[in-house]
Amino acid sequence: DAKTTQPNSMESNEEEPVHLPCNHSTISGTDYIHWYRQLPSQGPEYVIHGLTSNVNNRMASLAIAEDRKSSTLILHRATLRDAAVYYCISGFNYGQNFVFGPGTRLSVLP
């Protein structure tokens, strides 16, 4: 499965939008892009996933570049509860070959 690279950490102010980038330059045509997040002392939590088109759900939006070599997770209004480590994963077979890298640690300032 394709490797992803993310910034180690990012900071945002509460109630402002947050754009979390992810590079997956070796992604193949059938690889989905998945985002999970892990709040302190909890298991990872699904955020969103997509293949080619931009995706929206109640938690976030996923913007996928036209060449699919990068994507951006968008939190429209950050809250304190959004402070977590965000993992970007690309892969075809979910679960068994998911490679959770270090992720991006998002801090949200009040």
Add this chain to the structure above:
Amino acid sequence: DSGVTQTPKHLITATGQRVTLRCSPRSGDLSVYWYQQSLDQGLQFLIHYYNGEERAKGNILERFSAQQFPDLHSELNLSSLELGDSALYFCASSIGGHRGLGGELFFGEGSRLTVL
């Protein structure tokens, strides 16, 4: 609440001992995945079961074994424990199996194992 239940939440044991971690997947989910999360290694995939059958193995040590029972709950057995086995062990479940549909994994809250 993800619907995935893991027991015990915390476990303290000594080196050389054996422990069993239990996972009950969400109702209707056929796949169970085990992950290990330690401070220096991040989240590492261990093993995947689908409807009772082993489907994939990751970085799972020979001292570790797992199984999925007919009622779909799963157990991860860790034996001859070493200090380095201290970690959080997560179970996740999903509806599907080995075909990538871009689906969603539901993680439990984890079992924290401390080996002294």
